[in-house]
Amino acid sequence: MKILVVGGTRFFGIPMVNALINAGHDVTVATRGNNALSFCGSVRHIVMDRTDTESVKRAVGDVSFDVVIDKVAYSSNDVRALLPNIKCDRYIQMSTCSVYAEDTLLIGEKEFDAAAHPLVWADRTQDYGESKRQAERAAYEFMDAEKCVFVRYPIVLGENDYTGRLRFYVEHIMNELPMFVDDLDYGISFIHEKEAGEFIAFLAGADVCGPINGCSKGIVKISELIGYIEKKTGKAAVYSKDGDVAPYNGLENDMSLDTQKARALGFEFSELGDWIYELMDYEIDMVERCV
Structure with missing residues (x-):
């Protein structure tokens, strides 16, 4: 075509x-x-x-x-x-x-x-x-x-994400910078x-x-993303209402998309857990190289 x-x-x-x-x-x-x-x-x-x-x-x-x-x-x-x-x-x-x-x-x-x-x-x-x-x-x-x-x-997340939204969490935790997260317990969906x-x-x-x-299967809580970074880096997140505003603030509830229409066409999306933590490892490595 x-x-x-x-x-x-x-x-x-x-x-x-x-x-x-x-x-x-x-x-x-x-x-x-x-x-x-x-x-x-x-x-x-x-x-x-x-x-x-x-x-x-x-x-x-x-x-x-x-x-x-x-x-x-x-x-x-x-x-x-x-x-x-x-x-x-x-x-x-x-x-x-x-x-x-x-x-x-x-x-x-x-x-x-x-x-x-x-x-x-x-x-x-x-x-x-x-x-x-x-x-x-x-x-x-x-x-x-x-x-x-x-x-x-x-x-949308990935190694070429120019917005730096996921890296925000990595940088703030690794550099012990205060950040404002409005709710740790909401779950969010992504696509690679x-x-x-x-x-x-x-x-x-x-x-x-x-x-x-279009959407990967499953959701991940903001607390799970932060907890993974803390465990991998040995650093603790610093929370403050006066800190830098976190990128994924503003959710009202857990959020995901129904992809039945796409699946009926024969397209099967990945499981979020199959790639999100590997991507976070990549972001941690990128920040470590800049330290």
Whole structure:
């Protein structure tokens, strides 16, 4: 298939594009030109500003694609600048579990219906969840519902995570820095960067539409993450209301996603426990090297 990837040059975009290449697809990657390409095979590369209508028109011209994978749609205006100016049969948008209103276990895709959400044309805002709801909703203005897919993940982790959210805990514990953790007992779900990329690539050839969750099986409590770091390093976490605010604060309850829809397509997600502690060992090693 002829596939256009908008974004995708870092983090889980890299295993996603690599999986597309390995599957034999004809891949074009569109970026602003700020990051070097580092994939396992050759791709076409075009430079454009996806938020600028004229830039999109100049970059893609009359080229038609079987699938567009949009990794960087953060608002309704982002979608409005892109979709009317690209010819494609299917549109896959990277969304988020933040579109769901409540934290709970096994959240199903029906908990947020983008088609029924009031549309507001707007740029990216500080309300990440609402901005992504609007990005999903905007797609229906330009594509038939059966041609749209919205991939909803929890927090993505991996060795190439540039956000440093997991490393925050490692650094603060190892350096005995105070941190503010609002609740140690809530459980949270994650997905590994490699699996996150490979699942989107899988969806490019899958007979599916609408929202679809992706998530490793199981949850882990914040206290379990911290306890593991303490045991491995021999250091104790320092808690303080005046400390640095921890990345995973703000949960209202234990949170995980129902992945029955993905599993019905034949995709099986990993067990969280099979990789999360190995990743933490990696983060501990990286911090030790910097000491």
